[in-house]
Amino acid sequence: MFSDVMQVHQKHHVGNKTIQTYMDRWYPQPKDFESFIYVSQVMQAEGMADGIAAHRRSMPYSMGTLYWQFNDCWPVVSWSSRDYYGNWKALHYKVRKIYSNLYVSPFLEYDRLKVSLISDERTPVKGTLVLSLYDFQGELLRQLSEEVEALPNQGVEVTDMALQNFLQGASSKSTVLKAEFLRGDEVLCDNDLFFELPKDRQMEVAEISFTVAQNEKGFEVTLATDVVAENVYLTIPENSGWWSDNFFNMIPGETKTVTFETGEEIPDFEEELEIRSLADAF
Numbered sequence: 001m002f003s004d005v006m007q008v009h010q011k012h013h014v015g016n017k018t019i020q021t022y023m024d025r026w027y028p029q030p031k032d033f034e035s036f037i038y039v040s041q042v043m044q045a046e047g048m049a050d051g052i053a054a055h056r057r058s059m060p061y062s063m064g065t066l067y068w069q070f071n072d073c074w075p076v077v078s079w080s081s082r083d084y085y086g087n088w089k090a091l092h093y094k095v096r097k098i099y100s101n102l103y104v105s106p107f108l109e110y111d112r113l114k115v116s117l118i119s120d121e122r123t124p125v126k127g128t129l130v131l132s133l134y135d136f137q138g139e140l141l142r143q144l145s146e147e148v149e150a151l152p153n154q155g156v157e158v159t160d161m162a163l164q165n166f167l168q169g170a171s172s173k174s175t176v177l178k179a180e181f182l183r184g185d186e187v188l189c190d191n192d193l194f195f196e197l198p199k200d201r202q203m204e205v206a207e208i209s210f211t212v213a214q215n216e217k218g219f220e221v222t223l224a225t226d227v228v229a230e231n232v233y234l235t236i237p238e239n240s241g242w243w244s245d246n247f248f249n250m251i252p253g254e255t256k257t258v259t260f261e262t263g264e265e266i267p268d269f270e271e272e273l274e275i276r277s278l279a280d281a282f
Contacts, residue, residue, distance in 0.1 A: 009076045016077065022047075027198045028282040035281035042231045042278065044079070045090035045247065052098050053105045057116045057155040067095065085240075090231065090247040102150060104129070106159075106179045106193040113166050115159035115179055119150035126150075127183040129158055133166065136174045136204055136228040138252025142166070150181070163195065174202040176228055178251065192249045194230070203279040208232065208250070212270050218262040219269055225250045229277040232256075236272050239264050250277075 002016060019040050023030075026043060030036040048067060055062040072084045081092035097103075102125065103118040119125060126149045133142040144166075148158045167175065172195035180190040194201060206229035213220045218241060221234065229250040234243055241262030250256055266272060 006077060019043075025197075030281050038233060038276065039278075039281050041090040042247065045094040048091055049094050049098050050107075052095065053103075053107065056098075056103060056118045057105055057107075057157075059118070059153065059155045063153075067091075088242070088246065090233075093245065093247050100189060102181065102189040104179045104181045104189045104191050105155075106131075106177055106191055108163065108193070108195065111163055113159065113161050113163045113177075114157055116155050116157045117148060117150045117181060118155040119152060121150065122152050124149050124151055125183070125188065127181050127188055130180045130182060131159065131166075132178045132180070133170065134176050134178065134228065134251055135170065136176070136202065138226075138228065141170050141175065142168060148181070167195075171202070172196055173200060176249075176251070198230075198278065203230070203282075204228075205279045206232075206250075206277050208275050208277065210273070210275065212273070215259065217259055219260045219266070220257060221260065221273070222255055222257045223250065223275070224255050225252055225277075227252060229279075231278045233276050234258065234260070235274050236260065236262075236266065236269070237274065238272065239266050 006016065023039060023043055027039055030039045052065055052067065055065045067081070069079045069081070071082045072078055072080045075084045081089050081095060083089060101120040105116045105118060107114055115129065115131065117129065126147070129146055129148045131144045132140060134140055146158075150156065163172070175195065177193040177195070178190065179193065181188045204227045206225045206227045208223055208225045208229060210221050210223045223232070231247045232250055233247055239262060241260050241264065244259040244261070246258070248256065
């Protein structure tokens with residue numbers, strides 16, 4: 001990334017070095033340049049999400065945020081959440097979710113596990129908060145549920161417990177929390193929380209299986225995984241289009257269906273489709 005081309009397209013005098021420095025703090029060393037690009041987007045999305053979630057949890061002290069930056073005027077290394085061609089980076093998918101009217105925010109504060117329920121709705125929303133602890137093979141280790149209420153224009157802390165009490169002996173390096181706010185069987189919002197930095201987790205490379213079907217918008221891809229897969233990223237490198245979702249987490253036993261909207265004919269779609277998750281980058 002320190003080639004002449006990359007340097008001239010970076011308008012901050014220490015921009016590339018800053019990306020490298022923070023990536024080394026959080027992640028293992030990416031195995032190649034393409035993986036470096038992918039991890040840099042994931043890192044940006046996760047960092048921005050932490051900040052935006054903290055702002056939303058602090059309502060009414062903070063009642064909104066704007067992030068820098070939305071788009072680019074030419075192909076460049078930048079803070080944008082969409083590139084020059086309009087492709088959504090990891091950040092753009094992340095902020096769509098984190099700015100939704102209802103948002104559940106699990107987070108760690110020292111040795112405490114806390115969960116806040118954030119609402120921009122104008123009326124209260126009642127439902128069930130379900131906290132599920134999975135190991136990276138997808139085994140459900142523990143599940144808690146309680147009836148809660150999301151209050152209008154507020155962030156309400158609904159859970160506060162010692163992390164070790166929640167883990168009950170399970171390793172923080174090989175487990176993930178899935179938090180869901182439900183109304184009956186309807187998932188109003190959900191979020192995941194990993195307890196350790198990526199470089200300290202016992203990540204496993206996922207084998208992600210998929211099926212493809214054509215629809216009126218393009219192609220529909222349904223995925224499943226054998227181990228926990230973080231920031232699953234789908235791409236068709238030589239064709240233009242838009243993915244309905246991307247950079248998402250998956251837990252074994254669940255399926256995820258996304259749509260690739262395109263006006264192009266892609267007869268070899270299954271062969272062209274590339275899928276990676278975070279563990280693949282190292």
